[in-house]
Amino acid sequence: MTLYAPLCPVSPDVSKDLAPVSMGTTILAVSYKGGVILGADSRTSTGSYIANRVADKITPLSDKVYILRSGSAADTQAISSYVQLYIAQHQSEEGEEITVKVAARLATNLAYQNKDNLQAGLIIAGWDKVNGGSVWGVPLGGTMISAPYAMGGSGSAYIYGFCDKYWREGMSEDEAKTFVVRALSHAMARDASSGGCIRTVTIDANGPRRDFVPGSQVPITYGELAGNRTQ
Template identity: 55%
Template sequence: MAVKYADGVVLGADSRTSTGTYVANRASDKITPICENVWMCRSGSAADTQNVAAYVSRLAQEHAVSVSSAGADADEGIKCDVKLVANITQKIAYQNKDRLQAGMIIAGYDRKLGPQVYGIPLGGAMMENPFTVGGSGSAYIYGWCDDTFRENMSKEEAQAWVKRAISLAIARDASSGGVIRLVTIDATGVSRQMIQPIEQPLCDEELPAVKRS
């Protein structure tokens, strides 16, 4: 999922990759950098979304360097227009909709339009929203997100909101689990957090985890 707050965006995801009832990877990273200021949340087929992310990253970075008279700043990294990255991703998803099982979220911050969140679900549509959710766990939290979302949250409020939403999805969805990863992007740069299961908010009727010494 991703949400736009007053000064930036927060992306969040669980870390479970499953194959049917088998957990293939309990600590995968579903939030992938496209450019320095634009990241992608991936759901669906891991193989499909990993390849789409790599292809979009190459195209977007080539474009960013080609339109910059000075090229990329070695200290800042390559920065892209968020909407451009979303449009490239949407075009690939739509043109290959019969061959891809890929749901993606593009979110980031640029100087032109500020913080932006774009949802690109299965089939290749594209929608800009204040927040968007995807993947199997999203079905369990749509109502909660609609009920509790507020415009212009602070960074700390947005991070807490995303963390709570993903913890609820993990509690209800067998295909979601593991750690919670957060990526926060604003004008100052990018920061990452990882919330281990023992640190995640408890949901209804859950027992607190026993911390082993």
């Protein structure tokens, strides 16, 4: 069996009857001094219809490596499942935890070799004993990019300026988490395809920790995002 065999293609007779569907989300991963923080909104949309208001777009690939998913939910779930399997096999054979870079490479190979059939934008982030915390972006097409922070989804277009201004190297865990929540809130306030609650996962040498911001507590005004709450 070939390790990176193409995922099952859609039958031509079926695919020609499927109309394109607009989907959106906002995902963001940030490195800080000691680890990484992954964050995502929770809205799954199908055109103008909200299919799920509380979707979890942060999926574990191993104990200390997680993946953020944007694009087609079915496509990204399929990639995640394959990568989980490959990682489990790798760790069983090697007897040690996989590095974030290797996990990202597995996802990249699947995304690239099936780029004509998939709509998948991915971010892989986590912590390993070789490189510490690291973030890898895998946008549509299967390119693999290492960066201090990465974002994706339709809402990301609204926060490039925000992230360029407020991200800084060597942030503490609390500073990085505040940055992630504010950036996601900013995108959710402006992108109709992003919304719901905010889920975050913090990963360091001690492992992952999940957190949650209910939709009712997500700030929606610029003043709140900048730290100056407006009345």
